[in-house]
Amino acid sequence: MSVQTLIKTEAINRFYYPEEIKEDFLKTPGLHFTDGSYVDSAQIWDFMTVEGPRRFPYAYNKERNNQSRMSRDVRFFSGIKYGYLNLTLRDRLIKAHENGIPIVHVEGGQTVDPYFAAGAIPIVPGPLRAMARDAKEGLDIKDANRRAMKIMEDGRQAISIECCNNPIGSIEAIHQSAVPVDMVAPYLCLRCTDYSYILEAYRTKLKNTMLHFVDFPVTRDGEWTVTYMAELIRDLVKKLGGLRGASVREEDLWKEIKRENRGRRLARETMEAIWNAEEIPVTGSDIFSIITSGRFDRGDSLACLEYLEQAHEEVIQRVKNGVRAAGIPEKPVRILTVGSCFGFWFDFAEEKGAVLVGTDDHLSKIYADVGEEGDPYEEIAKTILAYDYELPTEQRAQYIIDLVKKTRADGVICGYNWGCNYQSAVSRMIADIVKKESGVPTINLQVAELGFLDGNEQTQNRVEAFIEMLS
Amino acid sequence: MSESGAFAGVDVGSLGSKSVIFENGKIIGSSILRTGLKSEESGLDALNAALGDAGRRREDLKFIVGTGYGRISAPYADKTVTEITCHARGAHFLHPKTRTIIDMGGQDCKAIRLDEEGNVTDFAMNDKCAAGTGRFLEVMANVMKVQIEELGELSLNATEVLPVSSTCTVFAESETISLIARGERPENIIVGIHHAIANRIHGLFSRVGIESDVFFSGGVAKNVGMRKALEDVMEITLAQPEGDPQLAGAIGAAILAQEAWANKKIKAVV
Numbered sequence: 001m002s003v004q005t006l007i008k009t010e011a012i013n014r015f016y017y018p019e020e021i022k023e024d025f026l027k028t029p030g031l032h033f034t035d036g037s038y039v040d041s042a043q044i045w046d047f048m049t050v051e052g053p054r055r056f057p058y059a060y061n062k063e064r065n066n067q068s069r070m071s072r073d074v075r076f077f078s079g080i081k082y083g084y085l086n087l088t089l090r091d092r093l094i095k096a097h098e099n100g101i102p103i104v105h106v107e108g109g110q111t112v113d114p115y116f117a118a119g120a121i122p123i124v125p126g127p128l129r130a131m132a133r134d135a136k137e138g139l140d141i142k143d144a145n146r147r148a149m150k151i152m153e154d155g156r157q158a159i160s161i162e163c164c165n166n167p168i169g170s171i172e173a174i175h176q177s178a179v180p181v182d183m184v185a186p187y188l189c190l191r192c193t194d195y196s197y198i199l200e201a202y203r204t205k206l207k208n209t210m211l212h213f214v215d216f217p218v219t220r221d222g223e224w225t226v227t228y229m230a231e232l233i234r235d236l237v238k239k240l241g242g243l244r245g246a247s248v249r250e251e252d253l254w255k256e257i258k259r260e261n262r263g264r265r266l267a268r269e270t271m272e273a274i275w276n277a278e279e280i281p282v283t284g285s286d287i288f289s290i291i292t293s294g295r296f297d298r299g300d301s302l303a304c305l306e307y308l309e310q311a312h313e314e315v316i317q318r319v320k321n322g323v324r325a326a327g328i329p330e331k332p333v334r335i336l337t338v339g340s341c342f343g344f345w346f347d348f349a350e351e352k353g354a355v356l357v358g359t360d361d362h363l364s365k366i367y368a369d370v371g372e373e374g375d376p377y378e379e380i381a382k383t384i385l386a387y388d389y390e391l392p393t394e395q396r397a398q399y400i401i402d403l404v405k406k407t408r409a410d411g412v413i414c415g416y417n418w419g420c421n422y423q424s425a426v427s428r429m430i431a432d433i434v435k436k437e438s439g440v441p442t443i444n445l446q447v448a449e450l451g452f453l454d455g456n457e458q459t460q461n462r463v464e465a466f467i468e469m470l471s
Numbered sequence: 472m473s474e475s476g477a478f479a480g481v482d483v484g485s486l487g488s489k490s491v492i493f494e495n496g497k498i499i500g501s502s503i504l505r506t507g508l509k510s511e512e513s514g515l516d517a518l519n520a521a522l523g524d525a526g527r528r529r530e531d532l533k534f535i536v537g538t539g540y541g542r543i544s545a546p547y548a549d550k551t552v553t554e555i556t557c558h559a560r561g562a563h564f565l566h567p568k569t570r571t572i573i574d575m576g577g578q579d580c581k582a583i584r585l586d587e588e589g590n591v592t593d594f595a596m597n598d599k600c601a602a603g604t605g606r607f608l609e610v611m612a613n614v615m616k617v618q619i620e621e622l623g624e625l626s627l628n629a630t631e632v633l634p635v636s637s638t639c640t641v642f643a644e645s646e647t648i649s650l651i652a653r654g655e656r657p658e659n660i661i662v663g664i665h666h667a668i669a670n671r672i673h674g675l676f677s678r679v680g681i682e683s684d685v686f687f688s689g690g691v692a693k694n695v696g697m698r699k700a701l702e703d704v705m706e707i708t709l710a711q712p713e714g715d716p717q718l719a720g721a722i723g724a725a726i727l728a729q730e731a732w733a734n735k736k737i738k739a740v741v
């Protein structure tokens with residue numbers, strides 16, 4: 001292939017926000033952040049059209065394998081703002097860290113209210129690994145992927161070849177100081193088997209980073225579990241406050257709980273409007289952003305809340321006007337995904353005639369409000385213990401059956417990552433129960449590409465065949 | 472439904488590239504070639520060979536459907552469809568009573584269930600390990616120092632089935648080497664290898680279930696020893712279609728090409 005052809009291919013594969021939407025975009029509000037700063041829509045536009053493509057070219061690559069592609073529905077303006085939150089995460093966390101805000105590595109599946117309330121920023125493995133990858137800028141998809149894989153392989157060599165990609169990637173990223181993490185403090189909830197590797201890493205990789213595990217009474221049998229969990233959360237909050245030399249007041253917790261409840265409520269209402277609409281008003285990529293923002297995973301609960309407010313308004317308007325989002329096929333096959341840390345290729349699925357309508361893991365978080373009266377620690381504890389995703393497998397399957405009805409899903413993809421022992425043990429059981437009791441076809445997939453940007457043809461082949469079967 | 476004109480299906484698998492030309496509801500040409508390093512070229516070679524076999528030219532084709540792992544590099548195809556859907560349609564064409572397909576290709580194995588019209592109703596796949604695939608047989612033929620085509624016939628002369636593990640090609644290979652070193656009869660080892668694959672495939676069906684008639688498609692379906700091992704282990708009788716089971720995917724693709732052309736015409740009229 002000549003140099004000329006390469007340049008041409010590159011240009012074709014690149015995604016740009018068209019100038020003709022700029023005027024309308026600039027009329028929309030910007031985003032406030034918890035540190036008191038504000039970015040207006042003009043600043044967001046400049047970043048997303050000039051700085052973003054220069055610093056993070058991979059995110060603008062249109063290759064269908066690219067899991068980190070921006071939503072192609074450019075007229076859904078909140079989606080551009082989510083892209084901004086995504087691509088600026090690293091800058092914002094570095095700035096926060098320099099200003100004495102503790103950055104805390106947590107796992108998925110936990111309510112993050114106490115971390116934000118204590119003035120810290122919780123960060124789950126996916127964004128953390130992405131931040132480490134983004135420490136080197138200017139990479140296109142192949143090189144960005146290679147960098148992400150190199151970080152994971154370095155971690156794997158020192159920790160274990162049997163571990164899923166998430167912990168090894170994040171542990172290695174912390175070890176290499178590619179991300180400024182002050183403390184590792186996850187809950188020991190049921191979903192994840194790889195905490196043991198985090199512990200293991202303290203022998204080799206994380207000697208100088210604070211560790212604080214929050215126990216999780218998996219039996220959830222009775223009042224004592226609430227009191228026990230509440231006590232653990234109290235300790236955690238104290239420790240987090242201590243990191244910045246401040247004590248955390250109950251009113252700080254209430255303020256954060258109320259903010260996050262509002263965000264969760266907005267995320268739920270937005271999703272319910274999408275599920276009940278005649279036409280799917282936003283792309284799978286935007287659906288995923290709405291759901292995950294309801295668990296405040298982009299480093300700022302206020303900015304996530306404002307994104308959700310704007311997304312909610314846009315979705316309601318689109319539903320009212322019967323708008324079908326750009327790229328969504330006519331009468332798409334509706335896919336619900338099930339499982340932890342399991343990615344999905346939104347654009348690929350849409351090209352093949354399907355759309356993602358939800359994921360059981362993240363949806364369980366937006367359906368878990370924290371009570372706003374009584375003892376805030378106990379209320380947080382009750383919520384943690386009530387997560388649908390953490391229920392015993394048969395009950396979790398019932399939760400998924402309810403979601404099938406709610407989302408009007410045509411098919412369920414149960415996925416688990418290689419190395420994820422717990423999910424691999426339950427995934428097939430769930431697929432079988434859901435299929436038997438809901439009558440909706442299910443498929444059980446093991447995937448090995450967690451954290452990769454591309455190179456997942458085998459998984460796509462199965463997903464594509466599943467979509468063909470349902471079409 | 473039979474549309475006038477010629478339609479092609481091209482199935483580029485990891486070991487073999489197959490193509491079928493369809494006209495007036497009949498197969499008028501086909502080809503099976505070894506897949507080379509470039510799947511686009513392999514697909515085109517297979518297509519041209521099938522056109523030659525049919526006595527047709529590229530311009531005669533109204534629609535081409537690409538399938539198999541090589542379909543992601545098939546610019547010659549008007550549409551691509553997964554091999555699961557194509558095998559179902561192809562098996563249904565070759566043997567309409569087919570309700571279950573065992574498809575064994577070079578790099579994966581699939582359990583496919585279908586309805587009376589040849590539509591997929593469920594499937595399961597093994598593609599994470601070479602155990603249970605055509606590649607496994609290649610490795611084992613190499614260890615046994617025989618041609619892959621000879622394996623099936625040799626296994627029919629076995630006096631007992633020696634156990635070989637079904638979980639991993641590397642383990643199975645070292646077990647086989649130990650069995651040879653122990654002086655076991657080669658035929659008994661070879662039948663053990665076939666049974667190991669059959670065990671693996673049987674496991675795939677635990678989720679999707681089995682209903683008669685069972686059609687064995689893919690290149691390995693021509694191996695008589697493998698057919699027998701599957702019948703013994705799974706306690707089934709495999710269908711005996713007249714056509715070539717290795718062409719099932721390409722046939723299905725050609726049928727889908729014809730249907731896609733018909734739909735396109737309907738849309739144009741509407």
Ligand code: SF4
Pocket residue numbers: 125164165166167191192193194340341417419420421423
């Ligand atoms: S894939 Fe499984 S083991 Fe790995 S981080 Fe996610 S839940 Fe934990």
